[in-house]
Amino acid sequence: MKLFAFLIPEWPTVHEAAEQAAAAARSDPRTACFHARRALELAVAWAFKYDPALKLPYQDNLSALIHEIVRLRLRDLIQLIEKHRRKLVYTNFEDVMGAETEIGLTAFGELASFAKFLAKARAFLNAHQDHITVHKLRMSRVLTESDLAELERMLVESGVGGTEEIDRAKIESHGLGLFVRSLIGLDREAAKEALGGFLTGKTLGANQIEFVNLIVDHLTDHGMMEAARLYESPFTDLSPRGPEEIFSSEQVEELVATLDQVRRTAIAA
Numbered sequence: 001m002k003l004f005a006f007l008i009p010e011w012p013t014v015h016e017a018a019e020q021a022a023a024a025a026r027s028d029p030r031t032a033c034f035h036a037r038r039a040l041e042l043a044v045a046w047a048f049k050y051d052p053a054l055k056l057p058y059q060d061n062l063s064a065l066i067h068e069i070v071r072l073r074l075r076d077l078i079q080l081i082e083k084h085r086r087k088l089v090y091t092n093f094e095d096v097m098g099a100e101t102e103i104g105l106t107a108f109g110e111l112a113s114f115a116k117f118l119a120k121a122r123a124f125l126n127a128h129q130d131h132i133t134v135h136k137l138r139m140s141r142v143l144t145e146s147d148l149a150e151l152e153r154m155l156v157e158s159g160v161g162g163t164e165e166i167d168r169a170k171i172e173s174h175g176l177g178l179f180v181r182s183l184i185g186l187d188r189e190a191a192k193e194a195l196g197g198f199l200t201g202k203t204l205g206a207n208q209i210e211f212v213n214l215i216v217d218h219l220t221d222h223g224m225m226e227a228a229r230l231y232e233s234p235f236t237d238l239s240p241r242g243p244e245e246i247f248s249s250e251q252v253e254e255l256v257a258t259l260d261q262v263r264r265t266a267i268a269a
Helices: 012-024 029-050 062-078 106-127 132-139 145-157 163-173 176-184 188-194 206-222 227-231 249-264
Strands: none
Touching: 012 029, 029 062, 029 227, 029 249, 106 163, 106 176, 132 145, 132 176, 145 163, 145 176, 163 176, 188 206, 188 249, 206 249, 227 249
């Protein structure tokens, strides 16, 4: 039996998104989060459409809508809080200066050092875009383990960073390929090519084309993109309720799959 079958009679679209989230929860948590948010947005949109007590707040993003629902529910509960007079308490403390103790803020030094490493790595990689692995990452081509091993060797031998710094970058970015891609971005033509499959056979409106162009811009600057970014500015500046406002459910899923594929090309096959 499906977990959310009770939603089918009145909220079939919410049911569909909820079931997709549940199905992907273990195998692909990122996709599950995407569908879970979509289910929540659909449910909240339904509430504002059919509950006359709900009025659109000054903003119509998901957070503002939820806050408005909570505000109205709490307003009815505030009157139930018991009112009573509290006894005033006065204090008169005198501060006493103790002996000085020097505290070393090593974390700030480490942060500055890693930021310097990032700047050096970005400059070095941009100057070596003709290197086979860097070129593959820029053009969204399939990588091998030997490609990444050679790239790591080059970074260490060039003095860009030590093993400790590179290992930290690999951990925080979930891989050397993803780390390098985030620094050098994606070639603009490669970004357009990645979205070519999505555009094929579709007649898109002006807002849809602009939305896709924003994705191309982001991929060019950052090299990859999480699906959750589709629900943030500048995308919500164009489509405040997310991509579902201007694309069908199938098209949104196709966009998410495309972004995931772009990310996978920065991971060794």
